[in-house]
Amino acid sequence: MYLAPEGDELEIASAAADFIADALPIARLHEGSGPDMGADLRATLGEMGWFALALPEDKGGSGLSAIEHALFFREIGRQCGPADVLAQALAADCASDEVLRSALVAGEYGVGLLLVDGDAFRLIGPLDARYGLCVTPRSAALYDLSDATIAGRPALDPANSLAVVSGLSEPVDTQTGPRGWQFGQVGTAAMLLGLSEAALDLIVEYAKVRETFGKPIGSWQAVRHTCADMAVAVEGARAQLWYAATALKEGRGDAPAHLDAAKHLANEAALFATDSNIQLHGGIGVTDEHNAHLLMKHAALLSRLFGDRNTLLASLLHAELED
Amino acid sequence: MDLRYSDEDREFRARAREWLQANTPKDPRPAGGHAASQFDRDWQKKLFEHGWAGVAWPKEYGGLGLSGLQQVIWYEELSRAHAPPAHVSTTYVAVMHAGPTVIARGTEEQKAYHLPRILSGESLWCQGFSEPNAGSDLAALRTSGRVEGDHLVVNGAKMWTTDAAHADWMELLIRTDPDSQRHKGLTWLAFDMKTPGIDIKPIRTMLLDEHVNMVFFDEVRVPLTAVVGELHGGWSTAMATLSFERGLGFIADQLELFEKVGRAIKLASEVRGADERPAIEDVEIARRLAAIKAETMAIRAMTLADIAETDRTGMPGPKGSMMKLKVTATHKALSKLVSEILGWGFFEFDGDRSNNPWTHDFLWSWVFSIAGGSNEIQREITADRVLELPRSR
Numbered sequence: 001m002y003l004a005p006e007g008d009e010l011e012i013a014s015a016a017a018d019f020i021a022d023a024l025p026i027a028r029l030h031e032g033s034g035p036d037m038g039a040d041l042r043a044t045l046g047e048m049g050w051f052a053l054a055l056p057e058d059k060g061g062s063g064l065s066a067i068e069h070a071l072f073f074r075e076i077g078r079q080c081g082p083a084d085v086l087a088q089a090l091a092a093d094c095a096s097d098e099v100l101r102s103a104l105v106a107g108e109y110g111v112g113l114l115l116v117d118g119d120a121f122r123l124i125g126p127l128d129a130r131y132g133l134c135v136t137p138r139s140a141a142l143y144d145l146s147d148a149t150i151a152g153r154p155a156l157d158p159a160n161s162l163a164v165v166s167g168l169s170e171p172v173d174t175q176t177g178p179r180g181w182q183f184g185q186v187g188t189a190a191m192l193l194g195l196s197e198a199a200l201d202l203i204v205e206y207a208k209v210r211e212t213f214g215k216p217i218g219s220w221q222a223v224r225h226t227c228a229d230m231a232v233a234v235e236g237a238r239a240q241l242w243y244a245a246t247a248l249k250e251g252r253g254d255a256p257a258h259l260d261a262a263k264h265l266a267n268e269a270a271l272f273a274t275d276s277n278i279q280l281h282g283g284i285g286v287t288d289e290h291n292a293h294l295l296m297k298h299a300a301l302l303s304r305l306f307g308d309r310n311t312l313l314a315s316l317l318h319a320e321l322e323d
Numbered sequence: 324m325d326l327r328y329s330d331e332d333r334e335f336r337a338r339a340r341e342w343l344q345a346n347t348p349k350d351p352r353p354a355g356g357h358a359a360s361q362f363d364r365d366w367q368k369k370l371f372e373h374g375w376a377g378v379a380w381p382k383e384y385g386g387l388g389l390s391g392l393q394q395v396i397w398y399e400e401l402s403r404a405h406a407p408p409a410h411v412s413t414t415y416v417a418v419m420h421a422g423p424t425v426i427a428r429g430t431e432e433q434k435a436y437h438l439p440r441i442l443s444g445e446s447l448w449c450q451g452f453s454e455p456n457a458g459s460d461l462a463a464l465r466t467s468g469r470v471e472g473d474h475l476v477v478n479g480a481k482m483w484t485t486d487a488a489h490a491d492w493m494e495l496l497i498r499t500d501p502d503s504q505r506h507k508g509l510t511w512l513a514f515d516m517k518t519p520g521i522d523i524k525p526i527r528t529m530l531l532d533e534h535v536n537m538v539f540f541d542e543v544r545v546p547l548t549a550v551v552g553e554l555h556g557g558w559s560t561a562m563a564t565l566s567f568e569r570g571l572g573f574i575a576d577q578l579e580l581f582e583k584v585g586r587a588i589k590l591a592s593e594v595r596g597a598d599e600r601p602a603i604e605d606v607e608i609a610r611r612l613a614a615i616k617a618e619t620m621a622i623r624a625m626t627l628a629d630i631a632e633t634d635r636t637g638m639p640g641p642k643g644s645m646m647k648l649k650v651t652a653t654h655k656a657l658s659k660l661v662s663e664i665l666g667w668g669f670f671e672f673d674g675d676r677s678n679n680p681w682t683h684d685f686l687w688s689w690v691f692s693i694a695g696g697s698n699e700i701q702r703e704i705t706a707d708r709v710l711e712l713p714r715s716r
């Protein structure tokens with residue numbers, strides 16, 4: 001029993017942290033580098049094998065577990081990284097055709113997440129995505145978007161493009177079973193954890209240097225106590241995510257329930273931490289040049305993916321848990 | 324990371340479960356008074372006689388020397404078996420922090436005298452730290468002890484002393500250097516409650532009980548051999564006591580909460596609301612219950628993460644305060660929700676926990692977020708020690 005990164009896990013986490021902070025820094029969103037990964041970065045990530053971390057070895061992946069998957073996506077979240085990174089990894093896992101799979105692993109095509117929205121679909125991901133992945137708790141379906149109509153929409157969250165998709169044909173591949181959903185839950189919960197940690201770090205650092213009435217704001221209890229509450233929420237979300245990812249790795253029967261709880265707690269922690277981070281920064285917190293709103297907008301979007309509050313709570317209520 | 328229990332851990336769980344099933348008292352714990360403390364002593368004695376006392380204590384002092392993880396297993400099995408809950412037991416102070424303080428700071432004579440008595444349920448302890456004008460700000464305490472030969476002569480008043488009327492011994496923290504300020508010049512005594520000159524006055528609480536007390540000291544003579552740690556060095560001993568209280572002190576409550584949510588969900592399926600439908604069919608109630616369940620899962624994960632880390636490093640981390648904040652908030656949310664589910668039954672309360680545990684729990688939720696360091700103080704500690712923010716004081 002051990003519930004913190006250790007051994008090789010630590011090495012992967014620190015390699016991911018270094019690489020992502022360099023290749024996909026949150027600052028990019030202030031420097032006009034645009035939403036989504038972009039083809040170049042996608043190719044670089046593909047070359048380094050980041051999309052195939054949890055892909056089984058016999059399918060050309062690294063054969064690592066939900067734990068490494070979580071550690072990688074936590075770093076993506078910390079930099080407000082786009083959701084198409086996750087879409088790419090899940091699509092590669094979904095593809096049964098070997099040629100298509102290795103092209104997805106290599107990042108040759110763009111992939112976005114498809115979400116049912118009334119009669120049409122929403123696309124979260126690049127407007128020129130070749131594929132769209134639609135994941136439910138029971139299956140994942142990969143669609144070729146070549147002939148579909150993709151209408152770009154203005155996006156609240158600058159990390160991702162947003163579009164309405166219509167005219168989808170039948171999926172080119174379908175993966176039955178919960179695997180896509182579960183790795184999607186781990187991925188989004190980890191991104192939410194990473195950006196909650198980023199929000200907490202931002203305000204704690206600022207609270208040490210910003211002074212009002214002759215004292216750092218971090219000495220005022222209204223600020224300190226909110227930071228403490230943020231830390232508690234983040235700590236709970238982190239512990240539960242480690243628990244859930246490990247339960248999935250070990251194939252425990254109660255893994256789905258732990259994943260639902262992990263996603264729910266990550267949703268709540270991220271919405272709370274990114275909200276408080278803006279408030280406690282004062283006026284500077286609402287400016288476009290600051291990172292605070294980027295984290296809040298991305299948290300709002302991710303909290304809808306792979307289980308929003310009401311869906312998660314409905315499935316959690318009667319779920320049985322093991323020792 | 325891994326969630327696997329070793330063969331020894333699994334075997335330990337099976338053994339604990341079997342023993343608890345056969346030995347958990349069938350009768351409910353009496354509501355209060357001598358009958359309640361006798362019940363607690365009997366249960367502790369039974370644990371002791373069957374080799375289950377002092378799960379956290381080192382073997383050389385008669386404990387079981389269990390790993391943190393096995394302690395978690397033990398508390399999980401206790402609450403699964405509906406065994407007497409640790410947080411309302413009069414053995415709590417003795418077993419959870421007085422004994423461990425004597426182990427850490429006591430002399431060989433003190434260890435030899437006190438430890439076996441605590442384990443067997445012969446000695447109950449209370450905690451005499453807080454005073455009318457020293458609660459959160461413990462270092463403001465004024466109860467004094469003047470050195471006269473080989474004795475201290477104690478004068479003053481302690482307040483909020485839980486179970487003082489039943490305790491045999493008290494963790495007594497006093498000011499022994501009259502010229503000292505704040506944290507300096509304090510002394511921690513193992514105080515014999517039979518000593519002449521003390522007067523115990525119960526304080527009735529909103530739980531309709533008289534568990535907490537004022538304890539007055541009038542020229543009370545205590546031998547210097549009762550000092551645990553250094554004379555005038557009591558702050559350091561007191562910090563050891565609080566570290567035991569804040570470290571694993573709440574572990575039973577943490578894990579019991581997990582069990583309680585299951586009971587609340589069952590209750591919500593049975594109790595019907597004003598519209599004759601089971602309460603759980605109300606979507607708001609169902610969602611609040613599920614959200615609380617998720618919190619208790621996180622609390623359990625935090626507990627296991629923390630315990631496993633401590634087992635590995637041998638050093639408890641600074642996260643006890645965060646744990647207490649989460650546990651008390653979740654406890655409050657649960658007991659509030661159940662108060663709504665229960666309808667008018669919630670208002671039937673005579674002070675006896677076993678007659679209406681949920682109403683008792685509802686009232687207890689404020690004790691939990693104030694006693695043992697209020698939630699505001701826990702936020703201060705988290706801000707100082709975990710986040711390293713500039714101090715507020």
Ligand SMILES: Cc1cc2nc3c(=O)[nH]c(=O)nc-3n(C[C@H](O)[C@H](O)[C@H](O)COP(=O)(O)OP(=O)(O)OC[C@H]3O[C@@H](n4cnc5c(N)ncnc54)[C@H](O)[C@@H]3O)c2cc1C
Nearest residue numbers: 450451452453458459483484485690693694695696697699
């Ligand atoms: C049922 C019960 C049982 C108890 N049992 C024991 C016992 O057995 N032994 C024992 O020694 N003590 C015991 N206590 C005492 C307990 O530890 C104190 O009540 C607690 O520490 C708070 O102190 P206080 O009551 O003096 O409140 P105060 O310290 O007067 O605090 C009043 C309010 O101000 C807030 N506050 C205080 N300082 C700060 C600050 N720096 N920043 C922000 N907010 C602050 C507090 O959180 C609280 O809300 C018990 C208390 C209760 C209620």
